[in-house]
Each structure stands twice: as C-alpha cells, then as structure tokens.
Amino acid sequence: MVKFMNENDYHEVGFVGQIFTWCNNKRGGDQILERLDRCILKTLAINKIQITLVRHLSRVASDHCPIVLKIFESVCKGRSGFKFENTWLSFKTVEHIVSSRWKRTFLGDDMEILNKKCKRNLKDLFYWSKGRLENFSLEKERLKAEIINLQEEESRYGWLTKEKLCLLKAKVKELNVVLNNLNTWWKQRAKAKWVKDGDANTKFFHSFANSRRNVNRISHVKDSNGMLTKYLKEIEEVFSRFFQGKWKSRNCSFS
Incomplete structure (x- = not known):
C-alpha cells in the first residue's frame, strides 16, 4: 500500500475518533481490531483544499466504522x-x-x-x-527569463561579447543560489529528513508540507468531563482552564 501511494502521489488524511475501523465482532481473546479504512488524496486535491480531516464514526450496522471527510472552508490564523x-x-x-x-x-x-x-x-x-x-519565487522566474534571453542571443549570433558572457555566468550562479535557498526553505517545512541533498524543489515538497499541516492541526479536544468539542471558542476555553489550573499558586511546605 505504501508503495502504491508513493508511486501514484497519494497522501493519507489525518483523523479523529477511535483508532480502529474494523472489528470481527467476537469477544475476549478472539476479538480482532484493525484500522482498515483510510482516506487518501492526491497532491492536486491537497494543494487546493489544504485543510481536511477524517472522522471515524461508531460501528452500528456493520463491522466497519463509517468514515467522514470534512473539508474546512476557511482557516483560522492565529499569531505565529x-x-x-x-x-x-x-x-x-x-x-x-x-x-x-x-x-x-x-x-x-x-x-x-x-x-x-x-x-x-x-x-x-x-x-x-x-x-x-x-520574493524568491519571483526572483527565480526573473533570472530564468534573463538567462534564456542571453542564451537565445548566443544561439542567434553564434557568440557573446566578453561582458555578456560574464553576465550569463553570474546569472546562472545567482539562479543556483536562489534554487538552493528555495530547496532549503521547503525541506525545513516538509521535515522530510530522508530526502537526499541536491533534490530540486518540486510539488512534492509543497504537498508534503500541506499534509503535515493537516496532521498537526488541532481540530478536536476533550474537556475536563471527557466530552469532545470541535468549536474554536470552546477549544480556547478548554486550554485556558487547563493551564489556569496547572499554573495556579499553591502553598508548599518543605518541613
């Protein structure tokens, strides 16, 4: 399955709810629980949607859990x-x-x-x-256009002046620096440590970073009563109450 996903550019969507999605409906030591049902999306869909989430529902009429794909229309951006x-x-x-x-x-x-x-x-x-x-991306496109113009002039006349030849070499060197910086920028966001040095910046890095943002996004939390909440205001209140209780002043005795 992993080989199929890598070869066909699929990425798994993060989920909330119970871990296992299938049960053989037996008791005791004969019971088997597995996570068989998953939702996968291609890079094109991830880049367009960006924020998605799968919810595992309860098993009722089947030995499989229904899974629901939630697409968030807007992203709430906090202070970074x-x-x-x-x-x-x-x-x-x-x-x-x-x-x-x-x-x-x-x-x-x-x-x-x-x-x-x-x-x-x-x-x-x-x-x-x-x-x-x-403006790294804009600078990359500008340098590529200038290099193409100089190379077209070279192919048209069969040669370049000494000044333009030096300019062409300088532009190529500058472009390599920009590409290396872009590559480093996306590697840091994708956190794909297994990627070998020298790989060029591609759509894979963009989709990898977007997929990782989906997985790291907190969309549901449990309050002090064990109830699951998904509303932003309630999530903020749960975190606020938790840390207020954790960091409240206490009287300590060392005797």
Missing part, C-alpha cells in the same frame, strides 16, 4: 511564533544582524537577558527575512 530559518545561514547579513543585536545591553537577571536577546534577534531576523526572502 518566530522560527529560525535554515536558509538564513547562507547570508552574511544574518551574521552581522546577530552580532550587532547581541552586543546590546539588556536589564534583568541572566535568564531574562538571554530571553530578551534571543527574542530581539529572532524579531530582527524575521523582518529582514520577510523583505529579503519573500
């Missing part, structure tokens, strides 16, 4: 945290930003100073990255 981008390591500017920000003076104890420096560095790197790396 700052993440270190592996592609930053290929820019000298990053070294200068980190060095200059780290030398600044902050008030507080050692832990507070360390947290403030890390937060400030990530924030500065985020805004630099947003302006520098956001």
